[in-house]
Structure formats: structure tokens, C-alpha cells
Amino acid sequence: MGALSHIRVLDLSRVLAGPWCAQNLADLGADVIKVERPGAGDDTRHWGPPFAKDANGADTKESAYFICINRNKRSITVDISKPDGQEIIRQLTKDSDVVIENYKVGDLAKYGLDYESLKKVKKDLIYCSITGFGQNGPYAQRPGYDFIVQGMGGFMSVTGEADDVPGASPQKAGVAIADIFTGMYASTAILAAVIHRDRTGDGQYIDMALLDTQIAVMANVSSAYLCSDQVPQRWGNASPIIVPYQTFPTADGWMIVGVGNDGQFKHFVTAGGQAHLANHPDYCTNPLRVEHRKVLVPLLEVMTRKKTKAEWIALLEAVSVPCGPINNFKEVFENEQVLARGVQIDVPHPTAGTMRLVASPMRLSETPVEVRLAPPTLGQHTDEILRERLQLDEAGIAALHAKGIV
Known part of the structure; x- marks a missing residue:
């Protein structure tokens, strides 16, 4: 039993920051339902190559990008632009503890799926919104892209070779750090909200922004500027205060x-x-x-x-x-320490046969992380969830399929 095995999460997010947050909760035992668009799914399903290969070495439809952020989740396809689809989300919210979304500011309100609407069906709901710039301020309506936020948040100004090195220029990180860190902070915020709800019975709204996070994780670099008013510079792989x-x-x-x-x-x-x-x-x-x-x-x-x-x-x-x-x-992945720690894991998958994943780094002695589910195929659990959570019979499920709702 995972530490969060009593928690149900409805994941309306796509791409990286939101799914990373939801995967952390899923690894800790939460039952996470990933809501995807019928026929297309999360954009990252198509971000390849590379794709996972099947037993014969042929590409599957499972992209490496999608695989890394969606284990331990069940996938349901729902068209939220249609009233019947919106009603499915409301019904799933009724017995969920947490909703995670990363739509543009205000987008879900037009479907009646924003926090103010959903807390009417679940009064103690914890609702986490992840955007590029937050719910207020002059940039709130802008789309948020990790690369742009790395630049705006100061990271790229201190990453790359120093100006006196030939060819020097600002550099982004090799992974989408603003997205990843925002997902990590969002996980922590949700856990804090769960504890608060368990103590008081009150849910709450969580507003996470990539730009806020990027500035926060600059840590001592941000602090150095605030303490000195001296603008930090790029040093490449060197340290400005320690040599060598x-x-x-x-x-x-x-x-x-x-x-x-x-x-x-x-x-x-x-x-x-x-x-x-x-x-x-x-x-x-x-x-x-x-x-x-x-x-x-x-x-x-x-x-x-x-x-x-x-x-x-x-x-x-x-x-x-x-x-x-x-x-x-x-x-x-051949390093002896990495092998000893079991960082690579193999899990069964319906199309790939065996899928190689990176294990969660969270090691808990009493409630260990367990990979219960491989990253799902698109809509793999739609019928299962409709039966289990909405108590629909086969005729009701068939009708939703026929209308293109799921």
C-alpha cells in the first residue's frame, strides 16, 4: 500500500509539468486517472522518434517522451468540449481528491470545469492549476514554454561559457527544468493541501507558475543578486567563487x-x-x-x-x-552504482512487451514506491473507469463511444 493509496487524482494536464506532478503522486500510490482527447491524446504521445519498440524491434506508438511521465496512471479519453464529456469530468471529480490542469488561464471556465465550478460538486476539492505565468499579472494570458521561461527567469543568463570565450552564448538546460521543477513544487503543494484538508476538511486552489518556479530554483544565484545588486554572469562549467x-x-x-x-x-x-x-x-x-x-x-x-x-x-x-x-x-546505465540502485526497471506493456523505465528516486522504508502500471496506451482504461467510477453498464458505455464523447 503506497503512502497515497487513499488519494484519487484526476489529471487533466498535458505535456510535462502537470504529468510530472501527477506521476509523482501516482508513484506514491495515488490512483491517477489521466484524461486525454479522443483519437489524439496528450501531445507528447506524438513527440518522436524515438518510440518504444515491440518484441520484434518495430516502433510502437508509445513515444519515449510520453513514457517518461505517465507510469502508474490509467488513461480515459473524454471530449470535454461536449456537455456529455463535461458531465463525465464532473462525475469523476465527485469522488476525486485532487484535480490537476494546465490549460490557459480561464479556458476551463467556459466548460464549467474550473475550480469555482468543480468545488460545487466536491466542496473539499484540491485543484492545482499549472501555467506559464500564473493566474494574475500582465503575462497571465501568455502561453508558457519552458525554453522561454528559462530565458526570462534568469537561468540562461548564467548558463553557457563566459563572454570572453570565443563563440560563447547563453544556453538552455539539456532538459526542461522549468517544467520539471514546477511539477515537483506542485507535488509538494498538493501534499500540503491534502494534509490541510485532512486536518480541517477544507480544500483549496493551488496556482503554480513556471516563471515563479524558475526564479525560485536559481537559489543562491538569485540571492546573490538580491544581496549585492551585482548581476551574475555566465561562467560555463567553472565556479565564480571556487577554483578549481x-x-x-x-x-x-x-x-x-x-x-x-x-x-x-x-x-x-x-x-x-x-x-x-x-x-x-x-x-x-x-x-x-x-x-x-x-x-x-x-x-x-x-x-x-x-x-x-x-x-x-x-x-x-x-x-x-x-x-x-x-x-x-x-x-x-552501465555504471555499477546505478546498477546497484536498480535505477532502470522493466515493466510489462501491452504493445511494447517489456518497457524499460527509470525508477522513481523516492525510497521509502515503510511505503515503498511501486510501479503498478506501465504508461497507458491511449484510452486503455476508458471502459474500466466508466464502469468503476460512474457505474455505467455496457449499453451506456457503448452510447458514449457512438457519440464520440469517449
Whole structure:
């Protein structure tokens, strides 16, 4: 029994932030019903290749993007533009605890599926809206895209090589971090709302915005600006306040070295046969190394190129200097620690046969996360949910199919 096995979630969201939030709740045991458009479904179902392959190596219709954010959910198709479809959503809301949606501000009101409407059928409803810019303010009506929010929220201004590096430019993250973090914050907010409801009997409305989240997760960078009024700059893979704390080339690839104190610096350069650098008057303390980084770092790069990545990591781990490789994803999933932790899991799937997924990182001793369901095919559970939650008979279900409602 998962920690949230008593919670029912109606997931009206699409693409990434909302589905990521709902998947977190599903992993913790919640019964999550994913509502999708008949015939098309979530946009991410079509975002490929790559697609999962079946037992014969042929592509299925299950995109890698959709797969990563929709496990442990049941899929129902409902046309919410039609009154009968809207009524299905209202009936599902009656015995749900949480509704999650990421429509544009005001869009669901015209269908009678906004918070004010649905709380009339479920007075203690917890309703979470996820948008690009929130429910108020001059940008509220704008569509929210992760890439744009990474730029607007300051992330790209501090990501990428420094301005004095040839070809330098602002860079986005390799994954949609504004979406992912908004989904994580939304999960936390929903859990807090569930606890509040259990204590008081009151539901509530949750307003999540990608831009708010992006600024919040800038953490010490945002704080540095607010404390100093100095605009943070791009430093590439280097740290503005610690040297050396960056990537270094080796004889066969790249590694990360994170020297956090003067003792670690001494061990680093000694391992590379350059012990004299530890006592050099320009490099013996971190403030001095920061001041003279433009001279020091090229010297260290000459040193690191003389050994392989594996040789360096073995040497530095032996003297407790923080370091690590930059793995591609083949190396990630072959890593001994990753294998020991069971990060990759295999689950049965109706079209792919066996589907490889990334396990949830949440490890709970008493209520462990369990993958109960593979990411669903489009509308896989429609009839099941209509029978179970709306108590419809076969004739009633057939009528909804015939009218194109589901």
C-alpha cells in the first residue's frame, strides 16, 4: 500500500509539468486517472522518434517522451468540449481528491470545469492549476514554454561559457527544468493541501507558475543578486567563487574536479606531479586561485591531459578529492552504482512487451514506491473507469463511444 493509496487524482494536464506532478503522486500510490482527447491524446504521445519498440524491434506508438511521465496512471479519453464529456469530468471529480490542469488561464471556465465550478460538486476539492505565468499579472494570458521561461527567469543568463570565450552564448538546460521543477513544487503543494484538508476538511486552489518556479530554483544565484545588486554572469562549467571547480580535459575525455579547500588542491596537483603549485604564492589559497584563475587553469589543463579519465578518477578518489566522469547515457546505465540502485526497471506493456523505465528516486522504508502500471496506451482504461467510477453498464458505455464523447 503506497503512502497515497487513499488519494484519487484526476489529471487533466498535458505535456510535462502537470504529468510530472501527477506521476509523482501516482508513484506514491495515488490512483491517477489521466484524461486525454479522443483519437489524439496528450501531445507528447506524438513527440518522436524515438518510440518504444515491440518484441520484434518495430516502433510502437508509445513515444519515449510520453513514457517518461505517465507510469502508474490509467488513461480515459473524454471530449470535454461536449456537455456529455463535461458531465463525465464532473462525475469523476465527485469522488476525486485532487484535480490537476494546465490549460490557459480561464479556458476551463467556459466548460464549467474550473475550480469555482468543480468545488460545487466536491466542496473539499484540491485543484492545482499549472501555467506559464500564473493566474494574475500582465503575462497571465501568455502561453508558457519552458525554453522561454528559462530565458526570462534568469537561468540562461548564467548558463553557457563566459563572454570572453570565443563563440560563447547563453544556453538552455539539456532538459526542461522549468517544467520539471514546477511539477515537483506542485507535488509538494498538493501534499500540503491534502494534509490541510485532512486536518480541517477544507480544500483549496493551488496556482503554480513556471516563471515563479524558475526564479525560485536559481537559489543562491538569485540571492546573490538580491544581496549585492551585482548581476551574475555566465561562467560555463567553472565556479565564480571556487577554483578549481570545473570540468577538465583528460587524455581520453572529460572529468569534473570539485576542489573545495586548500588541502584538496594540494592533493590534486600532487597527484598530477605538480605539487609545487600548491605552495605557489598566487595559488596557495582559494581567494588567490580565484584571482589568478586565467593563469592557473591552463596550467592545470596541461596537467590533466597527461592521464586518462579513469586514471585521474582512481588517483583523486584515493586522496579524497571530489571528482567524477561526464558519462553518456550508455555509461550512465552501465555504471555499477546505478546498477546497484536498480535505477532502470522493466515493466510489462501491452504493445511494447517489456518497457524499460527509470525508477522513481523516492525510497521509502515503510511505503515503498511501486510501479503498478506501465504508461497507458491511449484510452486503455476508458471502459474500466466508466464502469468503476460512474457505474455505467455496457449499453451506456457503448452510447458514449457512438457519440464520440469517449
